[in-house]
Amino acid sequence: MLQSIISAVGKIRVLELHKATKQLFYIRRFATVNTSSIENHSSVKDASDHTNVRPPRKTVNPFSIKDPPSADGNAAPYNPAISSEEKERRLKVLRLEVDIANQEGRRVPSLNFFQKYHWEHVLTLPSKSARMKYYGFLWQVEIKKQAKLRRKEEKAADCQERLEKLREEREQNGHIIYGLGHVSMFLRIYDSTINHWMNHRLIRAMQYSPKMVLDCSYDQYMTQREAENAAKQLMLCFAENRSHDDPFDLHYCNVNLDTPCMQSLQRYIPTMLNMDFPMNVHQKCFTELFPKDKIVYLTPHCRTDLVEYNHDDVYIVGAMVDTVNNEPLSLAKAKKLGLRMARLPLDRYLQWGAGSGKSLTLNQMIKIMLDVRKTGDWRKALSHVPRRKLYDQQNECTRGRNDLQKGANRVNVKIGSIMEVEDFTEEVSRLRSQRKKFNVSSWGAKKKGQQGS
Amino acid sequence: MNLNKLLKWKQINHGILQTLFRSSSNFKRQPLVAKVDQLAEIKRSRFQGRSDMTGLEWSQLREFLINNFKHINRNNVDAVIMGVCNESQQLQLAKSYIKHLRENGNEPNDATFGKLLRIYNSVYHARGGNEKSLTAEEQHEILEIYKNIRSKHEILDSISCENLIYGLVTTNNWKEGLELMEMMKITASPTLPAYTEMTIKAFRTKDIVLGWTLLEQMVELRKQPKCEIFLEYINAVSADVKTLTAELDRLFVFLQTHYLVITEKVAKAIVELSLNHSHILSAKLTNLQRFGKCSSCSLHLENVSLCDNDFYKLQNAFLDKVLIRNDVFQKSTPEEVKNFCEYVDKTGPYDCVIDGLNVAYSMGSKKPPQAYANLSLLLFQLASVVKYFNNKNKHVLVLGRKHMNNWPKKTMQYVKDNAAMFLANDLSHDDPFLLYATLKSGQRTDFFSRDFMRQHAFLLGPDLKGIFRRWQQEHQYSLITQTNSGKIIVKEPIRHLICAHKVKDRWHVPYKQQYEQHVSDSFEVPDCWMCIQLLQKK
Numbered sequence: 001m002l003q004s005i006i007s008a009v010g011k012i013r014v015l016e017l018h019k020a021t022k023q024l025f026y027i028r029r030f031a032t033v034n035t036s037s038i039e040n041h042s043s044v045k046d047a048s049d050h051t052n053v054r055p056p057r058k059t060v061n062p063f064s065i066k067d068p069p070s071a072d073g074n075a076a077p078y079n080p081a082i083s084s085e086e087k088e089r090r091l092k093v094l095r096l097e098v099d100i101a102n103q104e105g106r107r108v109p110s111l112n113f114f115q116k117y118h119w120e121h122v123l124t125l126p127s128k129s130a131r132m133k134y135y136g137f138l139w140q141v142e143i144k145k146q147a148k149l150r151r152k153e154e155k156a157a158d159c160q161e162r163l164e165k166l167r168e169e170r171e172q173n174g175h176i177i178y179g180l181g182h183v184s185m186f187l188r189i190y191d192s193t194i195n196h197w198m199n200h201r202l203i204r205a206m207q208y209s210p211k212m213v214l215d216c217s218y219d220q221y222m223t224q225r226e227a228e229n230a231a232k233q234l235m236l237c238f239a240e241n242r243s244h245d246d247p248f249d250l251h252y253c254n255v256n257l258d259t260p261c262m263q264s265l266q267r268y269i270p271t272m273l274n275m276d277f278p279m280n281v282h283q284k285c286f287t288e289l290f291p292k293d294k295i296v297y298l299t300p301h302c303r304t305d306l307v308e309y310n311h312d313d314v315y316i317v318g319a320m321v322d323t324v325n326n327e328p329l330s331l332a333k334a335k336k337l338g339l340r341m342a343r344l345p346l347d348r349y350l351q352w353g354a355g356s357g358k359s360l361t362l363n364q365m366i367k368i369m370l371d372v373r374k375t376g377d378w379r380k381a382l383s384h385v386p387r388r389k390l391y392d393q394q395n396e397c398t399r400g401r402n403d404l405q406k407g408a409n410r411v412n413v414k415i416g417s418i419m420e421v422e423d424f425t426e427e428v429s430r431l432r433s434q435r436k437k438f439n440v441s442s443w444g445a446k447k448k449g450q451q452g453s
Numbered sequence: 454m455n456l457n458k459l460l461k462w463k464q465i466n467h468g469i470l471q472t473l474f475r476s477s478s479n480f481k482r483q484p485l486v487a488k489v490d491q492l493a494e495i496k497r498s499r500f501q502g503r504s505d506m507t508g509l510e511w512s513q514l515r516e517f518l519i520n521n522f523k524h525i526n527r528n529n530v531d532a533v534i535m536g537v538c539n540e541s542q543q544l545q546l547a548k549s550y551i552k553h554l555r556e557n558g559n560e561p562n563d564a565t566f567g568k569l570l571r572i573y574n575s576v577y578h579a580r581g582g583n584e585k586s587l588t589a590e591e592q593h594e595i596l597e598i599y600k601n602i603r604s605k606h607e608i609l610d611s612i613s614c615e616n617l618i619y620g621l622v623t624t625n626n627w628k629e630g631l632e633l634m635e636m637m638k639i640t641a642s643p644t645l646p647a648y649t650e651m652t653i654k655a656f657r658t659k660d661i662v663l664g665w666t667l668l669e670q671m672v673e674l675r676k677q678p679k680c681e682i683f684l685e686y687i688n689a690v691s692a693d694v695k696t697l698t699a700e701l702d703r704l705f706v707f708l709q710t711h712y713l714v715i716t717e718k719v720a721k722a723i724v725e726l727s728l729n730h731s732h733i734l735s736a737k738l739t740n741l742q743r744f745g746k747c748s749s750c751s752l753h754l755e756n757v758s759l760c761d762n763d764f765y766k767l768q769n770a771f772l773d774k775v776l777i778r779n780d781v782f783q784k785s786t787p788e789e790v791k792n793f794c795e796y797v798d799k800t801g802p803y804d805c806v807i808d809g810l811n812v813a814y815s816m817g818s819k820k821p822p823q824a825y826a827n828l829s830l831l832l833f834q835l836a837s838v839v840k841y842f843n844n845k846n847k848h849v850l851v852l853g854r855k856h857m858n859n860w861p862k863k864t865m866q867y868v869k870d871n872a873a874m875f876l877a878n879d880l881s882h883d884d885p886f887l888l889y890a891t892l893k894s895g896q897r898t899d900f901f902s903r904d905f906m907r908q909h910a911f912l913l914g915p916d917l918k919g920i921f922r923r924w925q926q927e928h929q930y931s932l933i934t935q936t937n938s939g940k941i942i943v944k945e946p947i948r949h950l951i952c953a954h955k956v957k958d959r960w961h962v963p964y965k966q967q968y969e970q971h972v973s974d975s976f977e978v979p980d981c982w983m984c985i986q987l988l989q990k991k
Contacts, residue, residue, distance in 0.1 A: 092607075093608045093609075093610055094610070096609065096610045096613070097610035097611065097640065100563055100564050100567070100612045100613050102528060102529060103531075103562050103563065104532045104536070104564040105525065105529035105533045105536070107524070110528065127641070128641035302880060329783065331783070332780050333782075
């Protein structure tokens, strides 16, 4: 496929095709938007009054949960209405706190590191320990920044020297210079070309591929840090979907652009809400977009495994990072809406290790679903689960053996004879290689008996 | 002989290895030990036995620290050095460092002075902690520092306040520390060390009222008072023999209301006190025999039953706070909750409520039972428990889940015939149902489960949590094991109080070995108790 692009004619053809399908696509989309909805639910890409990037009207989503729940009834959300004087006084004390802690040598950045938005966030934190943890994080950021600056200066010095040397050599050299940037047989392929090609494929996927939904309605349940992690994962979902051979038609539903998660996502993908960017962002709920009997909600809290991938179903993944909050929110939502539920068949194909929990990130989920759709083989799809989460038999065996040795040493027992590693694998491979000794006379012969079975 | 030993080792290790590999569930980062060790190294090598260092040596030390440690820079090197000289005999070193700084023209910053105040505090305590511990000059210096820092800022942050309190308690102006504590409340709750220092000073200067106020505040914020506070209190009240018994009584009532457990140090101090005043006080270290009988006075400890008021509060709040909360779909569905309430009204009240799945899986099978043989074994346990209660003619309710309908029919039929049974959806949590049914049936009903119910205790909120724990202690049976002949061994609930309380005229007070800052819920009876008799003079 790349070859076709490299030839100049092919390139132009691809671009034309891309433009053509874009136009087709937009006509088709407007048709569905105007006819399907009775009340004017404004989807984000409403072409008629599209003057700026932000959507004109915010619709009420009947299925989004409005009030943030609290752990026990006593803790009120920490946002009492405070006057600006009160705020100033508080800020003054907090600044002093940071200053003193910094002077004492605690993990707190210096005062001039703090920006306005840092202080805004600090004011929302409920307790001193929460503040100290946040300061610790900012301290790490500051130290990394200083280290980066230092290394950059060192590198700049080295780079200057190298460039000088290279320039001298070049002047003395009278021949043609072969290499990237000079004379080369490779055509330079720009990033934008690849982007156009991938976008074209994505737009074709929007017309013909099965749909996948990312449900972004869990913002009130996530902390600031989790929301930013979720935004990064959402961005990675989009990127990985786009670069796969058979992309899904990815829809981001229940999007509320004021939340920290969505604002971070807009920072990652600034052109997210543009007309010509192939990303489906909806403020509506997925139940308004797709029929309920086709929807399957993927949640880790239910009991039924997803046995077989169905190409007609619309699968939903809840876009939530649940490190802090481990309530079964996606399960509750699916139950309330009366949707079918499923979870990935992790236990059937993988042996989970004792280390990290059984949670997968959003981009890992999308990768798994993409591969399941393409190959139908769960083992291949579940190879996207990070290996560190799984049971490492080799490691556990050696660890067990070492512990046993230690214990035996303590009671002065010799267990060398029993601990001899009976390594069958080496033996087997040796035998196999013996059997497979190369024999010219029988090479290429139809008879299989001579060569190793 | 060797082989036997080895086999035994293998067995033990296998068990240990299993627990090792399965117990770690959270990834824990390595604690930052390296830097602290290096500073301690410096402390030993350079400061050992010295009381003065020349200006050159101080400058060298400063440069060394700044260059070798990434987290130390010109801003915080002073306070770090002061922090390293934190032992009471290094006061002279600290003073010489400050002199050196002043000679070089740098006025030490607020944090450095704060650390100096802490050193003064440790010197004060090391020298006996009375008015003559620090010289008048030193006390004057401390007050100067205090006035200086106080004048710079209108509201101080909690770290500076704590440092200043440490300094103030060594002087006569310690009452200004109360203002500082109020200031601390603006940005954080006052820290345990601040409370400890102020309370100790209050008791030392015989201001008992203030001491008690501070103690009450401390416990309100759920901080555990340190043993030094109690020791100081005992010292303070032992002077006046007339009010001694009343004051001690007040202390024990305090321990009872807030479920506090004193340490061995305090217990021994009370015993010593009783030896000095044996005509009005007798205290002995003792332990408990079966059924809560004290070894020394042979009285049985009080029953742990809740008063009716508390029980009704718990009963009414339960369903809403634990099961329904904000979204009933997280734990169950509305229809199921309704069905269950109707069922309980219809077939209750019960004598015992059994958590079917918890009992069935009590033998600890880690994988869900696949083989038929395993299933029948589980069910056999459940049936045995039902039989145990049946033999005593008690009406029971068994809670389970819908998949139990697929369990072997004959034994299930036995359970269904001899007990009321409710099967919840496979996706619902069954523990809240269990507790609700038990509570609804009245104060006499028990429940059967090995679960500690920590999640439900937390969800009830801090005021109901204590009540819930006491009720749980009185009513929870748990299955230990089942013998081959079909008999079951159960752990009966603890029917007597395990906090400090009075039986007739004797106080029984539990104590523990060491002070803990964060106390977790205990489900066992304390081993060590004190039996105290306060004799009135009249």
